Amino acid sequence: MIEPMGNQYVVARQVYSQNAFDEEHKKLKRYHKTILDHFRIWCRCSPQKAKKIALSLFPIASWLPAYRLKEWLLSDIVSGVSTGLVAVLQGMAFALLVDISPIYGLYAAFFPLIVYFFFGTSRHISVGPFPILSTMVGSVVSKTGSTIDSEKVTAAASITVLVGLIQLGLGILQIGFIVIYLSESLISGFTTAAAIQVLVSQLKFIFQLTVPSYSDPFSIFKVLKSVFSQIGKTNIADLVTSLVILIVVFIVKELNQRYKHKLPAPIPIELIMTIIAAGVSYGFDFKTRFNVAVVGEMESGFKAPTAPSMEIWQNYIGDAFSIAIVGFAIAFSVASVYAAKYDYRINGNQELIAFGLSNIVGGSFQGFAGSTSLSRSGVQESTGGKTQIAGILSAVIVLIVIVAIGFLLESLQKSVLAALALGNLKGMLMQFGEVGRLWKKDKYDCIIWIFTFLAAIILGLGIGLGVAVAFQLLTIVFRTQFPKCSILANVGRSDIYKNRKDYPEIYETEGVKIFRCPSPLYFANIGFFKRKLIDAVGFKPARILRKRNKALKKIRKLVKKGQLQITPKGFIYTADGFKDSDDELDNNHIEELDKPIETSDLPFHIDWNSDLPLNIEVPKINLHSLILDFSAVSFVDTSSMRGLKSILQGFLRIDVDVYIVGTDDDFVEKLERCGFFDQEVQSSIFFLTIHDAILHIWMKKNYMISKYNHNQEKEMKADFTINTNGGLRNRDYQVSMETKL
């Protein structure tokens, strides 16, 4: 008994319309939470909740106790030292982008590391200066028009504190949820564009040219134009140094990667190259011999914190906002890449708070706005960093340079800094390969990647990101806007209905169409849905209705004149000389022709599909029932509801029964609430499944099922005899289930 039962799907139950089912299985009355309830729950306070919030505010309290000393410390030390050195170099390089002395770049590198150690949730990113943000801060500094160094430093620090306050505010207001709108394709496209932007921003140090700072849309082209127009002024010594360092770093990194398992720790090539470069430059006095640009004088020690300038806050709050968003977006997208790679969760709101505090503290101590550098985070991760212990160790390195050995770097070439920064962008640039893979997988995702990349390149990271997010949300609308509607037919003679184009052997009941819409219905696609439905049935219900109403008027007139006699077989036209006076018949409001057909006053029924007397022509339709499969229609809005109703009315008025199947329970409830149902469109049109509706139609239309058995015997042939009632509608159909292929 088990075997045949086990592999058999056997069901015998009543045919269920939605109403019949509801009658038989009473629903529980459930209280649905209102918006107010949700708000109350959100506001509710409990010790657990308070503890959870407190813990989430200090992520270090969760991860530090779980630190695996033996296993991770060595990696973290190697990574921390390497990253620290890169942080020193990049801090100094990016200070040049802000147009202030390199020592401030070290402050900008130091403080965020300390703050993020306590508040951050990412284990792999290295916080601190980021070239794009530095450029954006630099553009604010240049807007102030100041030429005094101390004023420039104050401007940069003030805007940084404001950026921090904005980020902190967004974090406290829990606006971090916006990060769910950054899809993987978008992040990939955006970080690739950011890598290109950084690459272009470093060109001036490689070639050692003077390029003004741009930060508005199209800035990348302006920079490129400026670089290439001066390409003749290239300092060959700087270019050669850069290229040598780039090539060496690239090769050693490849070796590090290839022999990852054999090496105890990756070779700290950045450290080695910097020492060599500084030594060589100092030893051979490159500065005077080749006129290369060097880092220059480094004062040691910290500056006292200063109050930010209110004037800067007032004038540049817009810039601060875009710096805040771009900084967060960059940091979060890089952190997401590593979080996905190592499978841990980062918290958007907490990241906002961490970056906000980092920038507030950093700005107070005369640093400038930071986020994370793609290349530096790459160093931290690729040299084996496991936690932010690596971050705090890199802060120690920065600290040592600030207070003690900064002077050793005075003769280092700026082009060396740039080359080291570029050496780490490879991973981000490799993402170009995504485009081809995405195109094969999902066209929309590929378009998102390309759009985001182009927008971030052309419009700059700030505006580009906003435009890309808006575009990406639009794609969700596009995906649902042109649903792949299909006509279904029975496949395999049981209760399974599939797209009739897909299968060679299908079974369709004559006069019944099953139409499936696989997307929600709303204002932007209800018109498309209607067009597709009309294509599927092959006629416009409104047109049929008008023709029938016109014909009815003619018949009425004939009856009134006594020129028409009715026999059981149809009309007999008894008088001659009836001329079709179209003007006269048209002499009524067009609206009347769209009203339901009213024949109760006539002494007979009219079969619109039979031949009507003489010159009265009405298109015949081969459809008595239409089933709409709405199992994937997850919502309707009021615009589409009105459209849907007019579609249903159109069919009902020409005697086509419409059934809607597969909807969620709350679908009907919502329609009821919106006053969807009336005398014409009733809630009895809802059925549980397509097969329920089909069975109901067979019963209603009185199909005589002479032979229908439920085995899988392929040779079975079901014949139905339709036996419709009504005076003039005495026709017998012989319907075979296999009428159509």
Place this chain on the structure above:
Amino acid sequence: MIEPMGNQYVVARQVYSQNAFDEEHKKLKRYHKTILDHFRIWCRCSPQKAKKIALSLFPIASWLPAYRLKEWLLSDIVSGVSTGLVAVLQGMAFALLVDISPIYGLYAAFFPLIVYFFFGTSRHISVGPFPILSTMVGSVVSKTGSTIDSEKVTAAASITVLVGLIQLGLGILQIGFIVIYLSESLISGFTTAAAIQVLVSQLKFIFQLTVPSYSDPFSIFKVLKSVFSQIGKTNIADLVTSLVILIVVFIVKELNQRYKHKLPAPIPIELIMTIIAAGVSYGFDFKTRFNVAVVGEMESGFKAPTAPSMEIWQNYIGDAFSIAIVGFAIAFSVASVYAAKYDYRINGNQELIAFGLSNIVGGSFQGFAGSTSLSRSGVQESTGGKTQIAGILSAVIVLIVIVAIGFLLESLQKSVLAALALGNLKGMLMQFGEVGRLWKKDKYDCIIWIFTFLAAIILGLGIGLGVAVAFQLLTIVFRTQFPKCSILANVGRSDIYKNRKDYPEIYETEGVKIFRCPSPLYFANIGFFKRKLIDAVGFKPARILRKRNKALKKIRKLVKKGQLQITPKGFIYTADGFKDSDDELDNNHIEELDKPIETSDLPFHIDWNSDLPLNIEVPKINLHSLILDFSAVSFVDTSSMRGLKSILQGFLRIDVDVYIVGTDDDFVEKLERCGFFDQEVQSSIFFLTIHDAILHIWMKKNYMISKYNHNQEKEMKADFTINTNGGLRNRDYQVSMETKL
């Protein structure tokens, strides 16, 4: 035989997994059209298509031959005369908003009517000057800083031609489809806001105050502030005239409406009031007596066309673009209201072409940019206008005024013009009632209305419309972003599965969860989906996996030390003094703990739900199969695909079988194309329906179906005995179908 069959749903077939079904019913290979194919079809030319395009370019060719002379002409004449008079009055009034002489307003009223007659698809709107557009043109004129009248006229005309070119271009490029993004709620909110904007713009004429023209965001508040700060300077004569006219017009219009069926034609109250007002003002010399503002000198005849100024085009192309879009949006939304009311189709692209040509011609003859005035269209429709015959007749009226009787209007008060304009806004303002109705029907639609209204009021119509459309598209994302996921259970003991919270009598198979997601899956909701799924099953698969892997390591260690013996009943721990050295066990990469459990090297199986030896604790889970009902998941993107795969892996790795049911056919195909399937996640997890999957689970888990018959007998009780194989997994479950309520 018919009766019982007719109301019975009887099915007996094989249990179908997607693969089994595909095997049995071979699919046809279909060629799916690529983007290129669609483009080819779009480009293809045929005589029919050419004819259709030609006809659609000249809508007049379709509607004029069908004109019902006897029936419509009288209405159209009455409407045309009334509208023509209003067009004269409004044209003059709105010319004041542009800051040029009233006669140019008559040109702006005349030419668009002629052009639209041939090219327009709306039967009821009255094209021509619109106060908001006039204000926008006025702001361009004031930006030029010119004080010479002829220069101002040239500026207005030039910008108008540019607006027309932009509209024409958009129309030819078929960009008119953007109008499907204007939902009913949005149009209702937008036109209501537009009515308020017009009302405010007319205040200065009612009170007769001098208000500068603003057209940027917040302009409505600036105008109101300006009006109220000068309220003491109100000209009482103007105010009284306005109020009297407003009240009279309002009352007579109400009477017109109430006795619609008794009156042969509505009383042309605007016409009457204008004649009286002009006469009284002239007779009693209001201008000198009360110092009221009058229309002033009217030169008769037309001006020769002039070439537009290229300088204006270059400098104000941005303004032109927003005028073009707002003009079209207003006209199209008003036209949509009437098209919905009278049930005909308007064509967005053709409307763009019609308005583009109207503005090009109007601007060439020194008119200014027009669209449709809400109030004037209201007049045209409410006085019985049926077609654009009314439009062309109103052009004749304007023409008569321009060439002959303009001088009669010289003493008319400007406040009369304003009052007549306001008298027709009632319908648009009545739309406030929508808010309450929408709130009851659909919260999102209500929010769209309010948002659109506020955006259009606060930011102005141009920016407001853009923001509102963007917001509206966002709501589509919101609707799908937080799907109402639910756990399903069998209701009624057949093949019907419903939300288990809704029904008091449900049947659940122990160890099986059925989870339904009623929305597409994409980057912004895959996280939400995962959270809801974890809530539903009650545990995190990743956590269970780590615990099990940890436990496995301990067991391995014990086995190696020979401290563990295995008996058929379970483990026996044979040695004392085993201490749980967590550090030692933790001494492995965390990633390893997330790998699939590998026990093939062990000489026994582990039943994770039984008690493990000594201090090895693993959470027990009460789930062996998870069914995901994806019948409403209409698409997945690549971000969510990756998320979905990791979710599936999580469950599969802890021995929970996952089944996905109810997907479209191309769902599996897409996943295959994206390399979704591998050793762990296989395509065999897809089943046709929930019931198929349930039956498959019963079979697979070897439930002994002692008694299961398919009648509707409520007292039936099905007992299953699970008989699992495998060394240590020798337990017998007694599962009742009614274990849970």
